[in-house]
Amino acid sequence: DYLSITQYYKISSAANTPDLIIGGSQDNGSHMMDITGWFRVMGGDGMDCLIDYSNSNNVFASYQQGYLRKSTNRGSNFHDMINPSITNESGAWVTPFVMDPIEPDIMYAGFESVWKSSDKGDNWEKISGSLNDGETIRGITVAPSNNNYIYVYYLNKIFKSTDKGSNWDEINKPNGNTIREIAVSPRNENKLWVVANNDVFISEDGGNNWVKIDGTLPKVPMTSVVVQNNDIESVYLGSYIGVFYTDNTMTDWIPFNDGMPPVRIGELEINKQFGKLRAGTFGRGMWQTDLYDLNSGLPLCTNLISPVTGSKILEESVKLKWRKINNAEGYIIIIGSEKGGNDIIDSLDVGNVTSYNWENIEYEGKVFIEIIPYNSNGYASSCLSDILYVGCFFEDKIALIEFYKKAGGEFWKNKWDTTNCDISKWYGVKTNGEGRVISLDLDGNVDNSPSYFSTGNNLSGEIDSVIGQLEFLKSLYLSGNSLKGKIPSNISKLTGLQNLDLSNNDFSGEFPDELISLNKLRYLNLSGNKFSGAISSSFNNWPDMSDFNLSNNNFSGEIPVSIGTLKNAWNIDLSNNSFSGSLPFQLWFLKSLAVLDLSNNELTGKLSRQISHANSLAYLNLRNNNISNKIPESLGDKTWESLDLSFNDLEGCFPDNLKNLCGQTINFIGNTKLPGNGNFSAFCSSDKGMCSKLPECSIGLNFENGKTDSLPYDTPVRWSPVENAEGYYLQLGTTSQGNDVLNKFDVGNVTSFDAGDLPLNSTIYVNLTPYNKYGNAYDCGEFIFTTADFRTGIENDTLNFGKFVEMFPNPAKDFIFIKKLSGDVNSLDITILDVTGKLIEHEMIERNEFEKIVNISMLKSGVYFVKMNIDNSIYYKKLIVQ
Incomplete structure (x- = not known):
């Protein structure tokens, strides 16, 4: 009931305390174990970790990208040790740090440069430059036999110091391979093992020359390598399918899983004090076993080399090959249709060979194969079975044929040859090793992708409920067709579905709640359909959702606040719907969110200053909504690839720090209550609308x-x-x-x-x-x-405009007279406006003119305003026309 499925990146154990272990795990923090059991010491993502071999009270753990912490009380409390705010350098996702194997006060940490502490991590100094042009270090190894020798590796380069880090030189690396880990011989500082991609290499001259030593290792990624300090130089190798072993008495590798399932290894560690090999796995917790002993008597287990476990065998015969075990005297083969069964081949002794021809295979289906080495001391124990799929047997074939018929397959350009028993050859169908359908890609969009489903197939009608029988399906791509109706309810049976694209069809109805139960969904695209109504509020059922697109539908109602539980979402697109209500502030706390498009909806409310918490957000489109209030200053604290807040109801001014965004793609146009109708370009070029430069409001009337x-x-x-x-x-x-x-x-x-x-x-x-x-x-x-019902008096007969110009009479009927009172007046511009501000009459008086008669006989009786521009000084007076 309690599965051990923790995904460990790194592990460490105490040198003198067998039960004291720490592990850094993805999403589940850093865990420790002591005699009382397991407990969590740090949350978040746990990364590299370490227990001081000289004092197990000192425990070190870390978060992603270089946030390293230290505890002096076996994990009860931690404090910061070193991080990017101290180094001003980035750290890798798993930032490496190690303790000198001879001088435990010395520690090294890798950011872009190498950092060193001489007091167990309390103080740090940089001892190298950025050795690889700003790339982050992926691992550090100090030679156990000579701690002057330090090897530092990036993904693509290796550097060596022979003087405790004072000087560094780049050494050769195996060509064309990504480095995963380096081990140094406990007895020779120049003897190195490197795991890189699917290969293992050895160098005996400090990295000048390398020899590949893969032997019969499977072509899977290798992840970790450790070397035991003994006479036979035992080497343990971690891979994506478990552990392998070799030493200097062997010519090849052998499996060394000893009951551990085939699983990706995060890190291996040797505890020499207690003779244990410990493995932190990425998905099956932590394991340990006794170190390999050549004289233990019983042989180790072996496994198939060819065909590899999980293969599909369509032929009537197959040659089984397995790894040779050095102290084996023979091998027993058992094959059954069930795990532990022997109904096909029962305990066949094939002698001391490493292959067997299995002929005239009549069985169709899944078979379990055990190959058990033996010698005079007995049989290997706890050996795992290999699995093969034999014969023309595909459990999903019937369901696919039914789907094909219902979707008009006979009219497709890329017809399926249903007489071919191998469904993996059918267009758009991808199967796993068991022959189960894991991907169905019948995308009808015209694009250049390899999965392009030729124009003309155009799937139509409804999705048949038979789709729910493809229980191993991980990806379903049906976009760009003419499918319609509702999503079948039994799509909820596709519990392993990770990617679902039904975009650009004619599906209708309410949001398909059946999708909520698909808790492994990472990509969901329902855009370009006719879905309507409110959407589900159960987003917390999608912890892995990264790309969520409901755009171009008819969805309405409020956006549920549970959208804030999509912690891994980098793209959310709800544009071109009829969503209303306020923006959920929870959106701004999605740390992975990079793209958010809510444009062309009916959203209201304020744009929260908490938007600054969305650290990764680079594309924000809220165009054509009803978002109101002032522009938050926090918008200017971020770098935007694109920010579109056009055609909303934003008001006020442009905060000064929005100057930081000038030159980026920013759009506020169409906000009529912003300066210049939201003209951000004018703000950038001339400070138009800048908050600090706009006038204040008047304090009040002044009668x-x-x-x-x-x-x-x-x-x-x-x-x-x-x-x-x-x-x-x-x-x-x-x-x-x-x-x-x-x-x-x-x-x-x-x-x-x-x-x-x-x-x-x-x-x-x-x-x-x-x-x-x-x-x-x-x-x-x-x-x-x-106002009251009395007036100040009758109108003046003459209107004076400063000391320079007078106009009379007032009230007037047919004419008014303009007279200069001073020869110093250079320009005189007269405009008559009605009470709405509309221009009625305009006159100019030249410099050499001292009087002018203006005809106003065409004006109706009423109140007008005379605007007098005298040498760029503006005066207004009321004019009564009778």
Whole structure:
């Protein structure tokens, strides 16, 4: 009931305490074991780890990318030791660190450079430059026999120091291989083993020359290598399918799993004090076994070399080959249709050979093969079976044929040859070693991918429920066809499904809740269909979801807050739907999220400043929604590949630190309440709309004696000046935000304006917006005053514009007369406006003109405004036309 499935990257054990072990695991933190059992000492992702061989109270563990920590009380508490904020360098996903095998006070850590501590990690110094152009170090090995020798490796280069890190030289590496681990002989600082990709190499001259020593090892990735300090130079090798062993008495490798399942090895470690080999596996926890003993008596187990376990055998005969075990005197073969069974071949003694011809195979299906070495001391024990699939047997064939018929396969250009029993040869079908369908790729989109399903097949109709019988299916690609209807409910039986693409079809109905139970989904694309209604709120059932696309449908309702549980999502696309409500703030805490597209919906609410928490977010598209409030300053603290907030209801100004985004792809256009209609380019080029340069709002009205009640109905509106204003927009109304008295009007850089006779005995609402060359003040409050039923007096017969110009008469009927009072006036520009600000008449008086008659006989009776521009100074006066 309790499966050991932890995925360990690295392990370490105490030199003098057999039960004290630590392991760093993916997603499950760092675990320790002592005599009381297992317990977690750090959360998150556990990485490299170490127990001090001279003092097991000192325990070291780490998080991803170089956050190394230390405990001095066997893991009860940890404190920071070294990390990128100290080194100013990046660390690899699993950042390596080691302890000197001779001087335990000395430690080394690999970032882009090599770092050294001489006090067990309390203080650090850099002892190399960036040896590989900013790449991160993947491993460090100190020679056990001579600690002057240090080997540091990157994925593609190896460096050596022969003076404890004072100087470094690049050495040769096996060509064309990615380095996974290096081991140094316990007795010779120049003898090295390297595992790289699927191969193992040895050098006996400090890395100048390399020899491949793969022997009959399977062609699978090799992950770890350790060398035992003994006379026969025992070498233990970790791989993707377990452990192998060799020594200097052997000419080849042998399996050394001793009951451990075939699994990827994260790291091997030898505990020489207690004679144990320990393995941290990536998916089956931690294992240990006794070290290999040549004189133990019983032979070790062997396994098939050819065909490899899991192979499909269609022929009527097959030659079985296995690894030779040195102290074996013969081999027993047992083959059964069930694990542990012997109904096909029962205990056949083939003698001391390493192959057997199995002929006239009549059985079809899965077989279990045991090859048991023996000698005079007895039989190898606890040996695992190899598995083969023999005959033309494919459990999914019937389901595929049914699917083919229902999807109009007879009309496909790429028809399936259903007479061919090997379904892996059928177009778009991929099987595993057991012959079970793991991928069905019938994508109808026109593209250049190898999986392109030729135009013209165009699957139509509904997806038949037979799809649920493909229980091993991991990937289903049906995009770009003409499929319709609802998703069949038994798709929920595809419990191993990781990738599902049904985009660009005609599917309809509500969100298919059957998909929620598919908790291994990583990629889901339902875009370009006709799905509608609300979407599920059970996103927490998809812990591995990385790419989630529901765009171009008719989904509606609010986006569930559980979308914040998609911790591994890098792309979320819900664009072109009808989602409403506020943006879930949980989106901004998705650390892996790089692309978010919610454009063309009906989303409302505010854009939270918590967006700065989305560290990986580089593409954000909220175009064409109803997002409101001010622009968060935190937007300017990030680097964007693309940021589109156009056509929303954002208001206010551009925060100063948005200057950091100039030159990036940024779009605020169509936000009518932002300066320049959201023109970000103008902000970048001339500071238009920059918050710090816009004028403040006026502090209020400024009538004589501060009075605002029962003012004469012909009183001019007066207000307090704003220091950096270059003009004011004035709007007057008898209701809040109203404009029935005066529509928004540019009165120039004045602090009073005569709007003519105001409504009697009324409340007048004043909206005043200062402006300057950078834009308008924003979020200014509304002022009020009240009028009575009396006036200040009759209109002046003559209007004076400063000391330079006068105009008369006022009121006027057919003509008005303009007269210069000074010869110093250079330019005089006269504009007559109605109360809405519409231009009615325009006149210019030349420098040498001192008087001008303006014909106003075409004007209707009423109130007008005269705007006088005298040498770039603006004056406004009220004109009454009779």
